[in-house]
Amino acid sequence: xxxxxxxxxxxxxxxxxxxxxxxxxxxxxxxxxxxxxxxxxxxxxxxxxxxxxxxxxxxxxxxxxxxxxxxxxxxxxxxx
Numbered sequence: 001x002x003x004x005x006x007x008x009x010x011x012x013x014x015x016x017x018x019x020x021x022x023x024x025x026x027x028x029x030x031x032x033x034x035x036x037x038x039x040x041x042x043x044x045x046x047x048x049x050x051x052x053x054x055x056x057x058x059x060x061x062x063x064x065x066x067x068x069x070x071x072x073x074x075x076x077x078x079x080x
């Protein structure tokens with residue numbers, strides 16, 4: 001019985017190591033935090049909240065309303 005429990009513990013340790021190495025510790029923490037969502041306050045017909053855009057220099061933040069009258073391209077995607 002002792003050998004079975006020791007083997008099971010070793011198997012669990014190897015599986016956990018594979019998960020952490022394959023997914024990465026940062027992504028694992030992010031996945032655990034992902035489901036901590038809450039319902040929003042917006043209702044149908046409400047104006048969308050102003051979003052902050054990051055300029056090309058990577059530091060300057062610009063409200064989306066500031067570029068409302070200019071052609072603007074928003075790209076949503078994953079670059080991984």
